[in-house]
Amino acid sequence: MAHGLSQERIVLMIATGLFILFSVTLNGFLSADNLLSLVQNVSILGILGVGMAIAIIGRGIDLSILSTMPVSVAWLLNLINGGMPIWAALLCALALVVVIGAINGFLIAYVEIPAIFATLAMGIVVYGFGKAYLAPIDAVYITRTDAWFYSIGSGRVLGVPTPVIVFALVAAAAYLFLRYAKLGRFIYGMGDNPLTARITGIPVRPMMLVQYIIISVIALIAGIVMATALSGINTRLALSTMVYDVILVVVLGGIGLSGGKGGIRNVVVGTLLIGILLNGMTIMNLTYTVQSILKSTILLLAIVADTLLNPRDEQTAQHGDI
Template sequence: MKRLQISQQEIVLAVFVALFIACSVLLTGFLTSDNMLTLMQNVAVLGILGLAMSIVVIGRGIDISLIAALAVPPGIALQMVLDGQPLALAIVVAFLVAMVIGLFNGWLIAFAEIPSIFATLASGLLLAGFGQTFIFDLDVVPWSDGMAGFEKLGQGTFVGIPMPVIMFSLAAISVAILLRTTRWGAFIYALGDNPDTARATGVKTRPMIVMQYVLAALIGCFAGLVLASSVHSMPTRIFNSTLIYDVILVVVLGGIGLSGGRGGVVNVILGTLLIGTMLNGMTIMNMPYSVQNLVKGIVLLAAVIADSFINPRNEETSQQGDI
């Protein structure tokens, strides 16, 4: 008789459904149109960031500078428009800045061989500090008349679906196509599964690492533009928040192994729904910020421990994975 096996995706889906039902029944105001709109907008931005992080984690890395890529390039775009520059130029500059961030991260990790967690932590601090010191006049860069029309990226609906959710869906489809149907996607999985084997089979691992971080920064910039158009400003101090931990929670809890080479877009979607619902529920309950951080820390620790059991270490290949 075959042993009944339940995947991590099924567990996360079941927990999300149970949590959503519990919040709907027990929390006044949870299942209202206004709160659902807020939930979907927050989930969308968190999900786009999760997609960016997933590309890096599947390739056996991590990007702590992702929130800086979310805040600074879009903040530069809003600042440029506020100062009288054309909107199109400002958007191009924002993505160019994000690309430079990704290239810098990739070079530090692939060629200088600095561990990704330290390289991206340093670059994120550098970028955020540079922006707050030399570029932004205010901590919250305001919306200006020159941005007219761009708010449609994060506001309004399309066939009844909020635009941020549409943006998340488009980003998810794009990342899924990259990971599952292209050679680059196959190389990312190969690199995450076993870098030495990937290199031996002809994969140019260093350029692939650089590409991962460039893509992550560009997607992070896109998430920032969606966020800015949703709230009509860019709060640059968001870099100092715990948002990066929420993104890591989405990826790990969704089922993308920290050891690399496993997971995909479906895992990000499930993790986003679960974490988004949990955060929204805690907010409605008026939980103090410190208590919310405590809960998130416990959940993240449990997810990391679960990941180590689900993907036990394979001593023959010096990596974690199914054995």
């Protein structure tokens, strides 16, 4: 495909076209409040998309991200509501997600379970463990907290919702990490060709641990933004289909499932398209079922396009990529 018609550019053109179409045909779409709401609503999806992008670029995938996020934050809120200082509760939640990420990385790197199966099973374990020991009640609400913590998801800076700012900061940090840090380049090397990466001296197995720990920490950040925006979190989110929305954002933006390709800019482009689409469908009062059908169709088309643009090799198939 010509450089001028890369998947990223095509998606950006479609997003621009949808924005113009909805602006002309849907009442209230161009209002300032709706545009801010549009960006705010997809900020959490975008943050999770950054984490998923790091997994896929390294020739992996993390299906446990949607269990890690609500379970860790529900436990965090329970600790805060129980009287623990916020900084101590944050450290506990951080330790939990680091352990989850390390276990994911260990199963994939050392036990050599394909990432899709290891993280799928780990997601079920995390949800079950969380329901049994950390957050027995589905919905956990914020009953006491400091203003600065609450403002993470519900505040504004110069009129810009703080979730948008957090998304921008996470995306910028991930961009700098992948582009300029040695560990970030290692992740690209692992995704491009794991065997060559080992031969050239990249510590592939330890890097997988680092990779999945980073993803789990990003999931915690997304959960904190969601909880402070909604004054609580529901652990049943782990059973939702939101993980497919996250994959949709990443693949649609142009990050190849074969690994080693794409970047954070692709996540931003994919998030913009999905945000505009979801916002437009909501204004049109389309039912949840119809929206799910449309999103599923788009995901299927995106995977087909990715297969044509980024053919998978034998190593990719052996790794268990989707």
